[in-house]
Amino acid sequence: MSAVPDVTVVIPVYNTMPYLTACLDSMAAQTIGADRFEVVAVDDGSTDGSDEELDRFAAEHPGLLRVVHQANSGGPAAPCNAALEIARGRYVFFIGSDDYFGPEALERMVDRADELGSDVLLCKMVGVNGRKAPDVFAEDVADAPFPTPELAWALSNTKLFRRELVESEGLRFPEGMAVCSDVPFTLRAMAKASKITIQSDYDSYYAVKRETGGNLIYSTGPVEWVHAAEQIVAAIEDLYGPGPEREALMYRVFSREIAKCVQPQFLTADKSSREKFWEAVAGFCDAHLTEAIRERLPTEKRVRISLAQRREWDRLEDAIREDAPRFLIEDGRVFVRYSGFREGCPDSWYEATAERVIGRLAKGIDPVDLAWAGDRATGFFLEYWFRVPVAGLEPDAVGVSAERLVKAKGPAARRSVPAGEFHVHDVAAEVELRPDGDTTVLAARLPLGDLAGTAGRWSLRGHLAMGPFVYDLPLTAVKGPVERQGRPGNVSVDWGRKSLIVVHSSGKPSLKRRVANLVGLKPSRK
Template identity: 40%
Template sequence: MAADRPPASDGQGTGPAVSVVVPVHNTRRYLERSLGSVFAQSLGPDAVEVIAVDDGSDDGSGAWLDEAARTHPNLTVVHQPPSGGPGRPRNVGMDRARGRYLFFLDSDDHLGTEALERLTALADTYGSDIVYGRIVGAGGRGAPVDLHTTSPRVTPFDSPVYWTLAAYKLFRRAYVQERGLRFVEGRLRAEDLPFGIRALLGAGTVSVLGDYDCYYLQGRDDDSNASRQDLDWVEHLGYIGTVLEEVADLVPPGPDRDTLMVRHFHGEILAQFAEPYLARDAEGRRAMAKAARPLVDAYLTDRVLAALPPRLRLRAQCLQRGAVDELTEVVRADIEGGPTGTVRAETEGDPGPPPDGADGRA
């Protein structure tokens, strides 16, 4: 079922200023706050269209959305069978979007009241293809980076923006269409990495709005955030290998590529050699180490290794040598002894704060 309605206007007779795409799967308890934060935007309902895609929810989320659409003319609801991750619902929402800008909101998170007004104003002023808003943790969840300074133009190599590749930011829709950007479908985690990487590395202007709390990342008290779920880590590391191949295609060998690879080793590769690794039996640990070895061989340069925090550097060196037993002892000692030095991803595509020596600010 889809409740199709005319798009909201941006005041110029050209359709809405922003299309907010919200993938929904069994988040009924968060929808009133999440969607309510969009309905309450200072930009005004006539400038914002909301496209909520119910991805096979069975907790009443779909019925709540249908009821909300009756009183909010700028809300379109799409229902579809469960697809196994947020990628397909985001793509479906993008295909229906009519706004000059796209914003992707996860259905358990919420926005600051002036977020869309401030983000679009910055994008309009500087012709930005992407605008990052300041991210704030909520409910015990941490923000991946502290974007505390507004900057009209940044790059992935002179700021920490590459450390948050998740979807929750403002994109110029024409730019997304020109680049043919799509989310990977059927993956619970890291489905937004290819989208974020291609978008960021191809953008003409990337801006940061750091003087306003735009996006609130909500922790769940039942630990059901996608980033908390166990995975087939061998398959996942293989998938990450395909992502890094694309990074290597886009950025030639050298300091710039190494800067990006530090983030991927910190977040997507070495962070898994902690609790997820120890949870496996000996055979499972060997399989994980074997799956990571090609990534280490291909992308762990001396410069990348030197940029990692000491404990992650030691794990990388164990993987480099194929020393699985030693790796197990290192990981166990770190976890049992206190802070591990690893970063546990708090959202899909976000590894957490930068490694030692970076302050995580822009």
């Protein structure tokens, strides 16, 4: 190994078997060359065999991995700081011990940073097992401005940092934080960097969600999240005065760290603990929440955080439980009827302005009945009734239609489309609205003439215009039996594993079939 490697990879380790093995194997697979990088792993008092795994790997790959063993410190900050004290690379990269690299990751990152003179480089991240990656990797950016609303969401330390910047700014991880200790470090590095680069042309970093949900971000309680938010806010206020830069970063704190405090998993705690959780959130809001930030939050987060700040614990807990709320359309405005709506709380808390609500809307749609209707003389129809969790719908805001499916493909997933860009599908149904309290029953009558005459498959879909979007959803099977009377012989319906309705047509019957139908005979199978 050369006297000064290009990059030091830092791995803070605590009880991450068996994921640690994949992380270490990805180091051995790097194409950058063994003389250009080093790995420093700091075991923080693991008890699951992670420490032995580190020693095994170091023995099998002499010169690649240096292992430091220390007593448990309670978080990843101290191991990262310990590694920084002995790091020798021109750059340093921090990787979670349950994550792993693509083979060309280090070579591509170092070459790009050297080419552009980058102080901080964000490599493309890919989520594994349902873990989400920051939405900033649509394209390469040689010199990205900071902070922006997009980069405010990319403040983990899983980046390439020029070590000269780290040392000249005296950057270290605050060791009193149970979670998010990397955010103040990264925030300060990006604020002081002369150039930040986004590299999106290669899947460099695979961020893994453990099957047990043991990742630190999934196992931290509200009080610890609030404490972390306080430390992040202190760093923000130290770096930025009032203005759009501070506002972008403060919005992220409420939309991420504080929103994590008001999640359903915390409802299982005893009442005394829950009130301690909610009070921590309320106090933070009293100190830092502005009306401008409140207005920008999506309704689910806005209502929960606002009820917490009002210290209305019962309503807050009811709102947290409501994963399928109902909606009200009134004077063109869309309201999400969480707990407290029109019960002394401002309407503005509940109004969905520019956000998409398709997931919550879909959860509340309930199929009622499906039947065949009509006859050969008047025409055949497929009738379908379903309930939507919306009151105040106008007739021109709803529709049902059949979308022709291509070859063996199934129905398209639910989707939201800007209102001016939506087009009704191939065959439109007549739809009647029947308001029913805070819901609406839609009765659709789909003509089968065009479908019956053409061989193919169609997805039955409902679409609702709500605010600036049209929500286009595949409709699902009813739970009871289907009335078969009145069904034309060449049309049928079925539904697969997801219970999505598909209409099948075998097309126009042959001349032999039509003659047989007229005289009541079965045609030969020849």
